[in-house]
Amino acid sequence: MLPSPTRRCDDDGLFERRGNADAICFENDPGREALNWRPYFAVVWDSFHAAMASRVLWAAMLAIWILLAMLAPIGVREDYTTTFRFFDVYNGTRMKAMLAQGMVDPKQEDAPLGRIAEAMPEELSRKLKRVGEGDEVRIPLPMLTDALNDLIDQELKLAKGTVDEEAESKDDSKEASVSRHWYDAEAWKETVRLRELRELDEMPTEELSDSLIRRRGRLRIEAALPGVFEARSARSVLLTYGTLDFPTGFEIDRTQFESLFNQFVIPMLVHWLLGFVLVFLGILVTASIIPDMLQTGSLHLLLSKPVSRPALLIAKFVGGCAFVFLCVAQLVIGLYLIAGLRLEIWNPRILWCIPVAVFLFAVFFSVSVPAGLKWRSPIISIAAAGALAAICLVFSIISGVFDTRIVQPDRIAGLVRAGEDLLSLTNGGGLNRMDEDQLQWVPVIESKAMSNDRVLRPVAIDDDHVLTARIRNGKFNPFGSGSLDLIVLARDNDWKPQPGLRLPTATERLIPIGVTEDSGSGHTLAVNTADLLITHNRDILSSIGKKVEDEDNDTAEDGDESSDGRSPRGQGSNSIGAWLSTLVTMQGGATEEFVSILPRNVALSPPIRLAVPLAAEDATEDISSETTRLLILNGSQLQQLEPDGDPVENVWQRTQVADLARSDTPLPPVLAASSRFVIASTGDESARVFEGNELNEFYVGDWPEDIAPLSIHAVADDLFFVVTTEGSGHLLRVLDHDDASEQRLQITATLPVDDIETAMVEVAPDATTAQLIVAHDVDRISEFEVSHQSQSADISLIRSVEPERSFWRRIDRYGIGLLELLTPQVLALGDTTAGMVSGKKAFIIGGGDMETGEVVRYGIATPIISCGVFIIAMMLLSCIYFARSDF
Template sequence: MNWRPYFAVVWDSFHAAMASRVLWAAMLAIWILLAMLAPIGVREDYTTTFRFFDVYNGTRMKAMLAQGMVDPDQKDAPLGRIAAAMPEELSRKLQRVGEGDEVRIPLPMLTDALNELIDQDFKLATNAPDADEESGETSEKASDSRHWYDAQAWQETVRLRELRELDEKPAEELADSLIRRRARLRIEAALPGVFEARSARSVLLTYGTLDFPTGFEIDRTQFESLFNQFVIPTLVHWLLGFVLVFLGVLVTASMIPDMLQTGSLHLLLSKPVSRPALLLAKFVGGCAFVFLCVAQLVIGLYLIAGMRLEIWNPRILWCIPVAVFLFAVFFSVSVPAGLKWRSPIISIAAAGALAAICLVFSIIAGVFDTRIVQPERISGLVRAGDDLISVTNGGGLNRMDEDQQQWVPVIESKAMSNDRVLRPVAIDDDHVLTARIRNGKFNPFGSGSLDLIVLARDNDWKPQPGLRLPTATERLIPIGLTDKSGSGQTLAVNTADLLITQNRDILSSIGKQVKEESDDPDSDSDGGADGRSPRGQSADSIGAWLSTLVTMQGGATEEFVSILPRNVALSPPIRLAVPLDAADLNGESASESTRLLILNGSQLQQLVPDGDPTENVWQRDLTADLPRSDTPLPPVLAASNRYVVASTGDEVARVFTTKDLSEIFAGDWPDDIAPLSLHAVAEDLFLVVTTEGSGHLLRVVEKQGDEPGSENHPLQVVATLPVDEIETAMVEFTPDSSVVQLVVAHDVDRVSEFHVSSQADTADLSVVRSIEPKRSFWRRVDRYGIGLLELLTPQVLALGDTTAGMVSGKKAFIVGGGDMEAGEVVRYGIATPIISCGVFIAVMLTLSCVYFARSDF
């Protein structure tokens, strides 16, 4: 076959497009844009100032500063010294908060005041030698002004190793940025649980030789993730996807009508070419000039990213074929319109109509997904006896009706709800605990009081208010089993503390009569207050004018007692795990072997009871340091009686021994797994749920010898769950058997149960049953109606996700992963939009070729 005539047609089409003034105007605009972007650069420095997005717990910070302002006991403590140094206007507001008034204080106002303290410390540290040389008056004046930092006062705080090292060095040996960094760390030590963990170094944007006059200051890894997952895809999706595609449609709209002119068409058909091949050649020629424009812009962005931002990411070049592919979708509609009506205007109108249809269908699908599907997604599961209870993204709580095979609402899910329901936990076969935080989806404190919600079997699982929970509680963890005497405890975890209560007090709060433990005559309903930790004082042990501030900070209440040792400070995000010991598996009392593992920032810590566990005094006995991570992946932690598997989100798996927290492995996850959550299944078996929605069983196998190879990887994938789109998972242990049951929620609200035998080297995974609840009317409309519309129309708007996935190399990203639970997962649909658009292009071109071949022109 002679291809030269077809190449001649392609070249002719390309040459015709090159003659367009619109094309040259677009290319000029591209070069001007690249010239304007070229001076943008970055510089890296220490993280020295506070930004409003550094504050994880603004309500706690306001309450702590107010307490430091009004509590006489805090006058010479770090908290009181910082509060006393606040600006005059802010001091008046904090004073009113301390007196019980409701005062709204914007976060930027608080962070600006803290930044002023950093400036004061920097000026004092750099000017102190000169002041001493001139006279003693300056030094005396500084003493009278009562500088906020005092080395002796800060000895009582929990200081990071970085701060301890900086405090040991004199100021003259530190660079200016390190002096400011030291001041920031001192403030963080005085306000534990307020700020989210940040990297020691940050990236600042520059333009030429000037710093951007904005507060843009994030970690290097976060900056690269933001650039790859949002900046580049946004430029491609909007600038290339709409501006250049629209210009491309304008330029190419006349190609087909011009070809059908009498002289032009006869000349082309006089050559040894077929009509379908001629039309396809014209189509390729039209795409060629768009390729030229897109290639210039994308290659320019790639070079700017590499040379100015130090991000050499060759995946950016994937934007070129994606943008051309997007243009081909609209051009494939313009071609048949030009064949039928021979008018460039109608060709443009046809492409515009397709864009409007895709936009409308996308909006409709988005509304259904947001208001119908997302609120029903299961985010947590628990089983109490034979009953399965779930919590949803819409702030709802459901119970599975086994007979009807459907979820029965206990608390209604609501679309666009800002309420958050804590992941439920079972303290026995008849009682489930949870809590509903009003407006707590984006604020851990929410609004209003926070009461424990108790669901009881004998009350038909209806919600009953229980004990008052500490403010900002983010997770409940059962410790030990509850029997008829109400033994066992429940741990409430908030942003800055670990607080515990007795399960018998929980049952008593809903009117249950529980038998007191005969071997503890001094026990009472307050959970053993006499043995509380010094940090576990009840709120009513101080004046009522301070109890509100303690409550605002998430401190101890009358029912919940703090067990967090003084030498431990929580810094969000944190993860906790209770190792499952052999005593637990055999149904014995687990109180003597209770341990808590905390993955806190860059440190793994183990807490154990100091003496009798009912005395509520705990201590830290083991620690292990992990490198600090700045990636958007959430940290994960799980522990068995033998191994601890953890990751700080840096895509590195770390395996420790539970006995002494000695590290036995640090390396990549097998099969490029990106973990979202982790669960202990057996002493050497763990279930990992990935950001892509898949589930894998991993076995810890200690290496024998030094032979290389994947078979010697300490973490080996031994089984993969046969379900996708996993929302959450739960592990159930059977005391009298080696078989473990996995309960997995997937595909919005479906539930599948699996049996896992942990005896074999390769875990024996078997399906027990799968429950597919009946869909509501609107869910059926979404599945069959909206699904059909998405099937018939090209998913051009979803190509933005395709671009983000290709450029970042990720298949999902996490939104709001800083709290105790895993954040919302947004999964990229990389292949589906390409298939949808590819099928649409093929169908439209086939119809065009058939029409062109059979019509008489």
């Protein structure tokens, strides 16, 4: 027989205590279901209500509304890109040398270069003359860009008919002494003008607005100084505050502005404002929740309700998080509305900042809870959360130092195979060779952490020789400092670096052309910021003492000019002395050993991508016609160059041109060419496929499965290998016309490796198989064989090599890795926020003209898992302690 209940259920579903006996509620009580949940909601509300009573909360909410009110007047407006900023200059040394040449070279007097140089201010003219005379003169970039902006102002004044009055009011100025305007239509006909400039030149000046007149002036200067400026969008976004404009130095295009806002501004606000300020205030306000709960009388009252101790503690925890949710939601929703209404960026992914910020607070609150249980002191609870923040910060700094100085310098950035030897380029500017016996990397050129030097991607000209170069202080400046010599690595010299020919200034990439198994055959192309220059491989080998038989007895003698008036050994027709030759060299022009092959009607505009098509699968042994065709993705234009005879002694011609849609996305442009297809992208989410030597458009559409290509390599006539920004690798097939599918690009296979750093493809002589070598996970190598005889390509793993790590790499993996495992990765939640808000999984930082730059991949899931496991572990320990302790 059941004993009489010692307390009963009232009408509201709550228990009434009678004495100290156990509470019982009969199963046939109709209010039993409500009794299981309503007490917990009441506890959550009590915690939330207690936090709402805090003065800190109201002060924080007032600060949020004041901040939103201060940000509300920020807006944007679009206008034409009309002025030059110092960050627009890609090649400052070239611009200085070109202006100096225009100043001192008599043949440039009536050319665009000379007319612009003549219009320079007096102080700048003196410095440019000294440069032309061979003196080392430092000219700041802002000084050069300000002078060019003055020319744009002169263009506007002339168009408005106010230039005469202005000149008369400034008789002591340089402008008053110049008898002619810097622009002349006849002189500019010899320049390579963009379609936008041609259209503006055809329009009557009176029909142009002030912005368009200034835009036309900027484009004219860009045409006169090719290869100097970064490619910029025609329109820029300017920030405004109310009716006032921010400084014009902030000009960026619309796409870049949205990317900057989503990937940096919003994550920074979450990381610092929400992650530190609001989280710290939240800890201050909620630190007393647990100690207050343990006060005499309060705990007894709570335990008198039908709740378990663990559930009571979790309810208190949820109540504290609900308070922070209220504050964060106000700020994030306010930012979302300001971004949409004022900045015209309606990105609902911004709202992901709310759960991320609350999740970040939960990490620190989960430490405050057990501290409050143990010591029943709000101060100690705050100190515990602060100690966790300090530990996470210190561990993050240590991890960052190890990653920057230990891991990143070893990360592979390029691969090349010479015969049976595999060599790799590292991010630290080093060059390593794979020791096949020990299966480890042997340094050829030492890597250096935080080095400002840049080593060019190595290329093999035969099975026994590899070419590269080291540019001193060239990591952020393509010109670097000092002379640039080709570095030749020879097998018979144990791959030790040997200086070779003098390279053109600012060389950024080497490309072998027409190489066969014969030693010294073929040519090497040097690509710099403004030119394409070529030399014989036999001359390269001769520079290191190799005797190579010269089979070509019909080559022109040194000094004989080619058909276009240029000397095949770099002394252009405008070189009138050693001092002028030096200026041409400073611009990255031809040298004694390298000959320019760039047609006069072509101007390189960074960023640039080049590709040499694969030989046809049915090609004969004479593959010169296939390998000397060169494709250039030049700005938003795909151009095909072919030599008219010998690649060195004759001028190359532009045989085909295809216009691509201009893209301002942060993705890198990609280009690859087989003997049949060419795949190109200017960096947006669309792929362009061209067929044949005529570059007939074959397909325009999205990349399959929304992949974001980082680089692309030709494997066969219709097969390509794509490395994505996420670090995955896919084989991509171009489907034939007879296929019914509208999607002409199809992923046929995916490599079973992640975090791919770089890749290279070697096509077998029979063209039915190819070897794919990928570097992944810092310095690990995996080799695959790709068989493409059937419609679906087959991939088989040949081997995977994980080189032995150095002592400090082992410390990083097992020591720092253990610390990261044991501590929540709260600082990495900034990457999580950036990935969620931008919708991207990676972004590109910097990089040279020929390279893709440094790829930063967001760790979206890892920080969430790390912090989630930490919260669960701390709350589990707190619940166990609370359930087993006598309070």
